[in-house]
Amino acid sequence: MVEEEKRRELRKLExxxxxxxxxxxxxxxxxxx
Amino acid sequence: xxxxSKVERYYRVVESHLKERGLWDDLLRKFPPxxxxxAIAEILDRLEEHFVDPETLDWGSLFEMMVDFNTVxxxxxYLEKEKYxxxxxxxxxxxxxxxxxxxxxxxxxxxxxxxxxxLKRVRSRVASLLGEADExxxxxxxxxxLRKKARREERxxxxxxxxxxxxxxxxxxxxxxxxxxxxxxxxxxxxxPPALEKPAKPEVERPPEEEVPEVEEVExxxxxxxxxxxxxxxSLPGVEAEIEKxxxxxxxxxxxxxxxxxxxxxxxxxxxxxxxxxKFINLR
Numbered sequence: 001m002v003e004e005e006k007r008r009e010l011r012k013l014e015x016x017x018x019x020x021x022x023x024x025x026x027x028x029x030x031x032x033x
Numbered sequence: 034x035x036x037x038s039k040v041e042r043y044y045r046v047v048e049s050h051l052k053e054r055g056l057w058d059d060l061l062r063k064f065p066p067x068x069x070x071x072a073i074a075e076i077l078d079r080l081e082e083h084f085v086d087p088e089t090l091d092w093g094s095l096f097e098m099m100v101d102f103n104t105v106x107x108x109x110x111y112l113e114k115e116k117y118x119x120x121x122x123x124x125x126x127x128x129x130x131x132x133x134x135x136x137x138x139x140x141x142x143x144x145x146x147x148x149x150x151x152l153k154r155v156r157s158r159v160a161s162l163l164g165e166a167d168e169x170x171x172x173x174x175x176x177x178x179l180r181k182k183a184r185r186e187e188r189x190x191x192x193x194x195x196x197x198x199x200x201x202x203x204x205x206x207x208x209x210x211x212x213x214x215x216x217x218x219x220x221x222x223x224x225x226p227p228a229l230e231k232p233a234k235p236e237v238e239r240p241p242e243e244e245v246p247e248v249e250e251v252e253x254x255x256x257x258x259x260x261x262x263x264x265x266x267x268s269l270p271g272v273e274a275e276i277e278k279x280x281x282x283x284x285x286x287x288x289x290x291x292x293x294x295x296x297x298x299x300x301x302x303x304x305x306x307x308x309x310x311x312k313f314i315n316l317r
Contacts, residue, residue, distance in 0.1 A: 002148075002149060005149040006147075006148070006149045006152065009149050009152035009153060009156065010144065010145060010152060012156055013141060013144055013152060013155060013156050013159065014141060016156060016159040016160065016163060017137045017138065017140075017141050017159065019163055019166075020137060020159060020162055020163055020166055021133075021134045021137060023163060023166030023167060023169070023170060024130045024133055024134070024166055024169070025130055025134075026170050027130075027166065027169045027170040027172075027173040028123075028126050028127060028129075028130045028173075030170060030173035030174055030176075030177055031122065031123060031126050031173045031176065031177070032123040032126075032127075
């Protein structure tokens with residue numbers, strides 16, 4: 001049960017991390033223009 | 034990318050400086066002209082990013098060093114390291130983003146060992162970071178727009194400066210002219226009023242008196258006009274054409290052989306009528 005919750009949290013965290021990286025790259029591209 | 038005309042301008046500055054120092058051929062042996070131009074363009078881009086006036090840079094001295102490097106980027110990095118030129122903002126931000134990305138994935142890897150409660154806390158923290166990232170993006174947009182505005186205003190400022198300078202020169206010129214005029218007026222006032230000259234009476238040009246040919250003897254005048262030789266000939270086209278030529282050159286008035294008055298020509302005929310005695314003179 002705990003393991004299942006942990007996997008779910010980790011997956012959400014991974015998604016957030018990806019979102020964060022994407023947002024940073026968008027901001028950086030914006031600066032380059 | 035820096036404007037081509039600007040690149041060309043500083044290329045000439047570098048070329049002229051290095052030629053003076055006898056270093057130009059050495060540089061051309063190592064780098065083709067376009068590589069030198071791309072170095073200039075890169076430097077101009079950096080200066081523009083930081084709103085630094087390119088005129089403040091000692092282009093000639095900097096490019097004396099270029100021959101010591103193997104690539105344009107080596108030369109640029111050296112100038113950047115020695116703080117001759119500012120660092121590239123976009124390059125710095127790219128490196129920072131790469132580093133942040135690396136750190137995020139490292140932390141994610143470490144998070145696999147955490148308990149669900151800690152993971153939830155981390156997620157909450159990342160969520161707030163995401164909000165900040167969004168904010169950062171909108172700030173970046175604002176920076177871009179402000180930068181464009183600043184460039185436009187800088188261009189306008191330069192244009193207005195040039196116009197103001199031209200107007201100041203014009204004003205100076207006009208002031209000098211006004212001063213000169215005032216001086217002349219004062220000189221003229223000191224010299225007193227000029228003696229009035231009686232204006233010369235314009236001569237009325239009288240029309241020359243009209244010369245009216247005398248017709249003392251009608252037959253003789255016919256000979257003068259050339260009518261006589263066509264008299265008695267049938268009215269053939271050739272004869273009429275010649276008579277027509279005579280009509281064209283016949284005078285509009287002749288002196289009346291009867292009373293000495295003036296006889297006016299009637300139409301285009303070779304027939305005149307005296308305005309005094311009313312007699313007809315036929316030259317046909």
